[in-house]
Structure formats: C-alpha cells, structure tokens
Amino acid sequence: MNLKISRVMGKDVNITRKEICADKPTVNKIIEAAIPLFATKGLAAVSVKELADAAGVNIALISYYFGGKDNLYAFVLENQLSILREAIDAISKEEISAVKKLRCFADILLVTNKKNPYIDRLFFTEVFNPTKYFDHLVKSAARHAHYFLQGCIEDAQSNGEFRADIDSDLAAMSLLKILNVSFTAQDLFKELMPSKQDIAAEYMSQAIEIYLTGVAKRP
Amino acid sequence: MNLKISRVMGKDVNITRKEICADKPTVNKIIEAAIPLFATKGLAAVSVKELADAAGVNIALISYYFGGKDNLYAFVLENQLSILREAIDAISKEEISAVKKLRCFADILLVTNKKNPYIDRLFFTEVFNPTKYFDHLVKSAARHAHYFLQGCIEDAQSNGEFRADIDSDLAAMSLLKILNVSFTAQDLFKELMPSKQDIAAEYMSQAIEIYLTGVAKRP
C-alpha cells in the first residue's frame, strides 16, 4: 500500500492511526502535533504553519500527506473518536451488570485520558462549535455514546438498581456531561484547587459516586 | 456621552448593554447578530463580513463602532458574562438556605437562557478553546461561579443537609458541568429525543433532583 493518505482518506476514513503511521515518522509527527492544537484551539484558529512548526516538519508536507489542513483535521477527529467508539463497544460486549458497565466506562475514560487526553476535548469542541465535519463525523459518535449510556440506565431500571421515575434520555445526557474528563483537566481548575494531585481521577471518583447515589432505588 | 464605544471599551469595560444601545440601533443590531455567531462558531471562525451581513449593516461599521472584530468579541463576551455575574450576586444576597440558593441558581439559568441563550455557550467555548481574552475576561467569571457553588455546598454541609464526606471543590465542578444549559439545547439532542417539548427545562429539573439526592445526608 503506497497510496498517499490524502487519497486513501477520500475513499475510506476507517483507517486506524497505527496502520498508517507505523513506518511513517513524518506522518506520525504531524498527527501527534495536530491533536493538541486542534483540541485546544479549534480548527479555524490553527494555521498550517503552526501545525508544521509544532510537528517540526516543512509546511508543504501537510498538504502533501493530507491534502490540506481541513483533511488533516477530519482525519484527527475521526481517529480520536474511533478510540471512544471502540472503548464503548468493548464494554458493551462484557457480561457484567449495567451499573458495572457505567463504572467501567468512567474508569476507561480516565485511563484513556492519560494516553489520549484530547479525545473528549475534540468532541466537546465540535459540540459547542460545530465545523462542517460535525454531521458526518461527530453526530454518530454522540449517538453511539448516548445510546450506550441510555441502555445501561434502562437495564439498571429493569434490574431494580435504579429508580424507575427518571427519564433515561435525560439521565444519559447528564451522565455524558458529568463524565467529561477534559473539562476537569483545564488549567483553570488546577489553579482553583492547587492542592489536588490528580483532579481528573478524584473528580471522576466522586462524580460517579454522587450520580449513582442520586439515581439509585432506595429501600 | 458621545464617545465611540471602541474608546469607551479601552477605558472601562463595565458598561451594560442597555446603557450603550438604547438610542443606537446600529450598534444594537451588530451586537445582537454577533452573540449567536460568536457563540456557535467561535471567534476565529467568524468573519467581519459574516457579522455585518447578519446584522444587516455595512462591513465598515464594525471597525467604526468597535475598532475591529476582536474588540467586538471582547465586548460581547464581557457583556454576556456580566449577566451571569449579576445573577449570582443577586442570589448570594438572598436570605435563603444554601440548598434553596442552588435550586434558585438552576432556575435562573433556565429563565436567563430563554432570553439570552448564548451566555454559557460563550463561556464553555472559551473554556474548551480559550482565546487571548480568556485570562482577562473569563477566568474571573469562572472563579466567581465556582466560589458561589462551593460556598453553597459547604453551607449545606454545615447545616447537615449535605453529606460531610464530599469534597466541595470537586462537587462545585460537577455541579457547574451538570447545570450547563446550552449543551442541552443543541440540535443534536433535539434529534435524539424528538418527543420532548422543552428539553432544557425537563433536563434541568431532573438533573438538579438527581444531584441533590446524590449529595443529601441520609437519615
């Protein structure tokens, strides 16, 4: 396979990062540099020169490999969202209780966040300021996450673990919001609570605890 | 007072929207058009032409009145955040219980959101993708909201209404996230739950209920 990625991108987006980058150090450097830039500033606020400088490569190589800034963004977005998708699918297959699945999801978000700290920031950036890629790349990921959470909540209601009087659609939405890690990791909060060692982990642990208590069926 | 706003901006940012715009229809049109554009696309993704077209005014008038796109953005941001600030201050002064204050805050967010649906979207856009105005205009608003929520939580813990074993800093953070209205109002969720009449109101009502149950001291 010696097609350019830009060509490949046009035909099939479902190519994992590893496949492409194993033996392509330049492509890899560009992607690694692009993820935090796009996640922290958004597509429009990042220039090609900025991407190239951050990656330590020549500015022309962005177009050479990806066919332009927008295509690179689309690739990064799809690539990162697929990690989220895979995590959800993996949990769905497990033969554990619905509540366990939710706890497991929170754990995985936290662990994934250590290695890929920008997945949910890219996601929420798109939710608050959608680009032309929102409908094609983000909507499906949002639905996927929503249905997973909603399914867990309804299962837990059937089991009698959760209260029957909560709306699973709305509850899935509040859960999605409360579980967002990247928000928690902002410098802003590091300043607000300088004593905390690992805000994300401490936050997640307490947040899921409060939530599960709030929706639990009382004896 | 017949100074240009751009001049005024440089000297004193604490000018309310009403004061300036009462007798200035053009200025008012520009601001009204700019709020949703900046909130939904972000500073970098909005062009001056786009702003002028949306306002129905000549493109040169943006610079004439505000001294450029960035200054207009700064004005809009400060203007909208001040509404949030005033709401918090008003509740703080009330002689009601901490839990009532939290419920009241949720209500006010909801009501405010009907008239000014873009306040928290501007806020969260800045949190996820900070611009050069973040430190100066947004940080203080975030601290203000955080300390308000944290204070309510600690008061409720002292009163014995909330559990003593939760961390008020982390709890304030989860509450700030869960109370965000603009996220809830995204088209995405309207599609996911088409049967809901007023997602924001229904969401808020359930979310605050779950949260307060989760942190309540149990008998």
Added chain:
DNA sequence: GTCTATATTGCGATAGAC
C-alpha cells in the same frame, strides 16, 4: 453615520528544484 473602493497582510495550496 453610512457607504464604496482600496491598501495590506497573511493564509493555504502548489509547482518545481533537489
């Protein structure tokens, strides 16, 4: 106050040398 026309800059993409 509002408009047209223009100056200027910076960006993104590409051609072509190496």
Added chain:
DNA sequence: GTCTATCGCAATATAGAC
C-alpha cells in the same frame, strides 16, 4: 520524501466620498 518560492485568495482595516 523534503524543501523553497510563489501564486491566488480571503479577510481586515481604512481612506475618503456622500
């Protein structure tokens, strides 16, 4: 595969007429 030079374009701000 990488680099330099450059083309074309879009965007912002401004000068000056009305």
